[in-house]
Amino acid sequence: MQFAVIYRPLLSLFCLFVILSPSLAQAFSSSECIITMGYRTSERRPFIEQEPSNQGFYRDIYQAAAEKIGCKLRVVRAPKLRILRDLKLGNVDFYPGLHFSEERAQFAYFIPNGLSERYIGISRAGAASINSLAQLSQTGMTLLIAPGSYDFNGISKTMSVRKPPELDVPKALDYLLASQGDFFIYDLATLNYYLKNRDISQFQLHPDCCQQPQAMYLGFSKKSRHFRALQNPYYRANLPLSPDNIPSVLAEDSKAYEFARALAIMDAEGETQRIYFNHFG
Structure with missing residues (x-):
């Protein structure tokens, strides 16, 4: 009984010390x-x-x-x-x-x-065939790109670019069809996955625009x-x-x-x- 009386305040003090010392609490769980x-x-x-x-x-x-x-x-x-x-x-x-x-x-x-x-390009059907980023810049087409995305080692400052927040493939395809952008670059496997549920005749792929497999x-x-x-x-x-x-x-x-x-x-x-x-x- 006398031990319990002494132990409880010590336990309370230890718990308070851990609460006030996040670094110590982290040390106890850092083994995981x-x-x-x-x-x-x-x-x-x-x-x-x-x-x-x-x-x-x-x-x-x-x-x-x-x-x-x-x-x-x-x-x-x-x-x-x-x-x-x-x-x-x-x-x-x-x-x-x-x-x-x-x-x-x-x-x-x-x-x-x-x-x-392998990253390729996609546009609305009927667009001119694009075989390089330089050619894309010359056409005046607007490139859709997500903020923070890879810029393929430098996109020309003269290129028209639109950066909708949190742009993903379904949104990009919708932007293309609504003429709120003209060109989108993304991984071939991912594009193929989403195009399975779309009318492919509305789009045109540009397999040689951007990147070889890597x-x-x-x-x-x-x-x-x-x-x-x-x-x-x-x-x-x-x-x-x-x-x-x-x-x-x-x-x-x-x-x-x-x-x-x-x-x-x-x-x-x-x-x-x-x-x-x-x-x-």
Whole structure:
């Protein structure tokens, strides 16, 4: 009884100390490994659906990779510019599909996820065939692009551009048909998915406008607590910066390295492709 009388005040004092010390409370729960994926609020089926389900290829592949290294996947949704800001700050660990650029390479490390992608153009039916971004600029057509989206290493300042907030594929197709934009550039696989439920005769595809097939990358935050890098002995400063030619490489004792290695093994063993076909057919 005397022990209980002494113990209760001590317990109360400890609880108060934890409440007033968030860093201490975090330390008690830091043993659990959580990798946070940030993505914009709009969906991109079949890669990712709206909240709260977040179902799709992204969740399945990255959840599988996280589990292989003893971690859990958490998904956070917000407008893309906010997610990119949080990626810079390390508030989210990675963005699931991020185009490489020298600007983004300052705050993100690019890891292949095992897929390839090809960005093509789409317009209303009857438009002139577009085979390059330079040609698009010369036609006077208005390009639809989401704020924070990849700009294909520089869109001409003379090009007419419209940036509706949280632009996704269904909205872009509606804008085209309503003549509130003339041209939209997006991943071929995703466009094909949404065009299955549209009258394809209303649109024209421009497969040679923008990009050859290339590897698909996630962008891992360099400010993440899971990230640590070492100097890359194979980096060549006289060559252009690219995912394969960067000044640093992942340290093998980091969770980011383990995550990248898990994705590489999934790709080599065919697991990535099985997950892909489950969603894309």
